Amino acid sequence: MNLLVAFDALMAERSVTRAGIRIGRTQPAMSAALSRLRALLGDELFVRSPDGLQPTPRALDLAEPLGHALAEIQRTLEFTQIFEPASSTATFSIGLSEHAAFVVLPKLLARLRQLAPNVVLRMRNFVHRDDAITLLDAGEADITIGVPHTSVGRILSQPLFEERFVCILRKDHPEAGRLLTLKSFMRMSHLLVSPENERFGTVDAALAKQGLRRRLAVTLPQLYAAPALVASSDLVATLMEGVVRASGYADKVYVSQPPLDLGPVAFNMSWHRRNDVHPAQRWLRAIVPNLEFGG
Incomplete structure (x- = not known):
């Protein structure tokens, strides 16, 4: 990398002395860098002339792609120091x-x-x-x-x-419109939504503390399919309120407070x-x- 920086400076200045000043190196260090570049690339790269160092055809071929590469590296390093959202393409x-x-x-x-x-x-x-x-x-x-x-x-x-939990039933379910009690809740067939494919969810944990176990009729991994299934069945589902609201079925189901203390879901x-x-x-x-x- 240091050699490429030296090459770029020599292309710009066409003088070992000025190139060294440009990148903060002594003249002997720049001369040593040029020697190493010549050895690595198998070309003289720069030859002396009355107007200073002149690049060889090989150096001219390298100048543009190496200049672009160094500029891109510089932009990357600057990106790690400051972020300008209006112009960023990150x-x-x-x-x-x-x-x-x-x-x-x-x-x-x-x-x-x-x-x-x-x-x-x-x-x-x-x-x-x-x-x-x-x-x-x-x-x-x-x-x-x-x-x-x-x-x-x-x-x-x-x-x-x-997100807080709510229970949903189809609009014309016999229990729709009534206060959902634990007794009526336990009589129903339940839909469990579990993206992680677990059969023991938050509701089951709360019921287990009271020595109760609900009847699971359907276990479903897809959150947003649940309101559609409930709207056309006798199932009850306990879901995050935001899922019901975003599902497009909020006006097709009856929403009730769960008869259990479930607490919110954190994100x-x-x-x-x-x-x-x-x-x-x-x-x-x-x-x-x-x-x-x-x-």
Whole structure:
């Protein structure tokens, strides 16, 4: 790399002395660099003339591609020091769980169109919460957004938003319009939504504390298919309210408060500690929490 910088300076200045001044090297150091370049490339590269050093045809062939390469390296190094969103063409890789994609992406894209219209987003899907760690460790995602994963020291996280649980029934279900009691809840056939393909969810854990077990008729990995199934069946499903709202079936189902204390579902933004101080990624991480996810 040092030799290429020396070559670029010699092309610009056509003088060993001036080239050394340009890049902060002594004349003997520049002469030594030129000797090494000649040996490595098998060409004189520069020959003396009354007007100073003149490049050989081989040097002229090398000048443009090497100049472009050095300029690109310089831009890369500058990128790590400062980030200008309005002119940036950076690519951000984001890992998203299914519901996070529905909640975050439309708002994020709209915001980036305003602030950084030329950046590129590359989305990565993950299902199991701990797959977010795998994406971050492998450098395949700059940030991930989903429910909290296993805590590890190298992965940093920030809370973004919460979703509360609701129960849904078809509009003309016999229990629709009534206060949903635990007794009626337990009489029904249930649809369990589990992207991670588990058969023991949050509701089951809450029921188990009371010595109860519900009847699962359907276990489904796709969040947004659940309201459609409930709207045309006798099933009851306990879902995040935001899923019902975004599914397009909110007006086709009856929504009720669960007869259990379930607590909200948290969604976090996570990133790898090695990227904590990167200016571009710090900028992105500052944008995401201000997207106003509620409502």
